[in-house]
Amino acid sequence: MPNRIKSSALNWEMPVACLVMWASLWLNLNAGLKSIVIPQSYGEWQLAVRAILPSLILPTAAAMLVLHRQAFKIPTFGPSRLLFFYGFIAAVAAVFSPYPDWSIYWSVAFLATIMAAWTFTLTRRAVYTTRQMLQLTWGVTLIVAAIIAFTGRGAVFGDAGPQHEIMNDLNGLSRSSGVARWAAVPGLVCLLKAFRTRRLVATACFLGIAGVAFFIVYRMHSRGAIFGTIVALAFALAVENRMRRFALPLLLVMAVVLIAIESPELLSDRISEYLLRRQNVEEFQSMTGRTRAYQAGFKAFLDAPFVGRGQWADRLVIGEHAHNSYVQAFLNAGALGGLPYVASWFAGWFLFFRLFRRRSKLLPEDRTTLMEAGTVMMFFTVRSFPETTTASFSVDLLVMAAVYVYLECLANSLQRRRPKISPDSWASSERVRIQGRTDKRIERECLAPTR
Numbered sequence: 001m002p003n004r005i006k007s008s009a010l011n012w013e014m015p016v017a018c019l020v021m022w023a024s025l026w027l028n029l030n031a032g033l034k035s036i037v038i039p040q041s042y043g044e045w046q047l048a049v050r051a052i053l054p055s056l057i058l059p060t061a062a063a064m065l066v067l068h069r070q071a072f073k074i075p076t077f078g079p080s081r082l083l084f085f086y087g088f089i090a091a092v093a094a095v096f097s098p099y100p101d102w103s104i105y106w107s108v109a110f111l112a113t114i115m116a117a118w119t120f121t122l123t124r125r126a127v128y129t130t131r132q133m134l135q136l137t138w139g140v141t142l143i144v145a146a147i148i149a150f151t152g153r154g155a156v157f158g159d160a161g162p163q164h165e166i167m168n169d170l171n172g173l174s175r176s177s178g179v180a181r182w183a184a185v186p187g188l189v190c191l192l193k194a195f196r197t198r199r200l201v202a203t204a205c206f207l208g209i210a211g212v213a214f215f216i217v218y219r220m221h222s223r224g225a226i227f228g229t230i231v232a233l234a235f236a237l238a239v240e241n242r243m244r245r246f247a248l249p250l251l252l253v254m255a256v257v258l259i260a261i262e263s264p265e266l267l268s269d270r271i272s273e274y275l276l277r278r279q280n281v282e283e284f285q286s287m288t289g290r291t292r293a294y295q296a297g298f299k300a301f302l303d304a305p306f307v308g309r310g311q312w313a314d315r316l317v318i319g320e321h322a323h324n325s326y327v328q329a330f331l332n333a334g335a336l337g338g339l340p341y342v343a344s345w346f347a348g349w350f351l352f353f354r355l356f357r358r359r360s361k362l363l364p365e366d367r368t369t370l371m372e373a374g375t376v377m378m379f380f381t382v383r384s385f386p387e388t389t390t391a392s393f394s395v396d397l398l399v400m401a402a403v404y405v406y407l408e409c410l411a412n413s414l415q416r417r418r419p420k421i422s423p424d425s426w427a428s429s430e431r432v433r434i435q436g437r438t439d440k441r442i443e444r445e446c447l448a449p450t451r
Helices: 002-010 016-027 042-067 079-096 100-122 126-151 163-169 176-196 200-219 223-239 241-261 264-276 281-285 290-303 313-318 325-357 364-383 395-417 423-447
Strands: none
Touching: 016 042, 016 100, 016 126, 042 100, 079 100, 079 325, 079 395, 100 126, 100 313, 100 395, 126 176, 126 200, 126 364, 126 395, 176 200, 176 223, 176 241, 176 364, 176 395, 200 223, 223 241, 223 364, 290 313, 290 325, 313 325, 325 364, 325 395, 364 395
């Protein structure tokens, strides 16, 4: 049995239905309600098919969960449950949206994502299947990042200037923050894998992928992604002993080399120029117009403070991207759904640190995956302030739903291993323990030498 457990990580154990649903949600990312039209060409056909996938996945996943409800053991106040409750309130609030059809469509995609992730827990080996779902998610982000890097290789690895010039060369494939996000996730994961593997070739490959990924993040000039990556790396160094042992000396050497090549004054000027991105002081202080969106979002929230205005309320009500997960959550679902959304972040971190304290009881592959999940969660936690991370259907939601469900299954597995002691058995064992102490005391008194 132990041999089977150790080798199970190498086997493909995800049910086909769950895998198909999860892949279908990823295929829906560049589609939407506007893609559901009478198709006239191959491009319109594939967009229309991808656009209707969430509407098929939601009832399918719901039916699987109902039929196997006895195997469904997600904690009531777990992060994915709280996120689902937020999404449900936002779906109800669609009746108050100025465009209910759009709001309902994205509510369906949002709820389908969480329920599709839940279906991976219905197997007898929920920890293994959810871990593989998470590893598959890392792989998808790596593949998409590689496609973007290859498509825009002339801009990313060439002489293109600031981020808007790079995005022009990418032909609108994604925003700079989106490209940086695609690269940051596999970069962080590969760096952690490099410090965990004991094979020299694998270490070199992981470090090479991480280096290219972080270079893409740097070239995209997305300050939110750069700051999120730095904080995530600092978090990994703070909690991972193996990384701290090798990475801190390496960082020290890099700092000495930079100071030797550039004077501190010149280096400071280059960092300031990079962060300002040719913006004036007013544009920089307004976070590229984000503070205006925050003010408009707060006013719109006061118009519907209890249940909100449904999914995509920022674009449909205030007419612009909210650029903050919490502003968008309270716009979408009001206080009734916004508070559980905020609580989902706290629940996720509580679950991570609870597992981290008991990591010695985990399998080696789970200890590695736990660190990967926590580091990626830190990146998206930082990103939740300048961007709308998990408040709507997006890549961020797909990644974080997989992280949450894996953490919940891992916590359940540890809970099941704890022995349950009934009051009768405890009283019996206590009597035996007391009697044993009494017998030893009598024996010591009898054998003690007389004076």
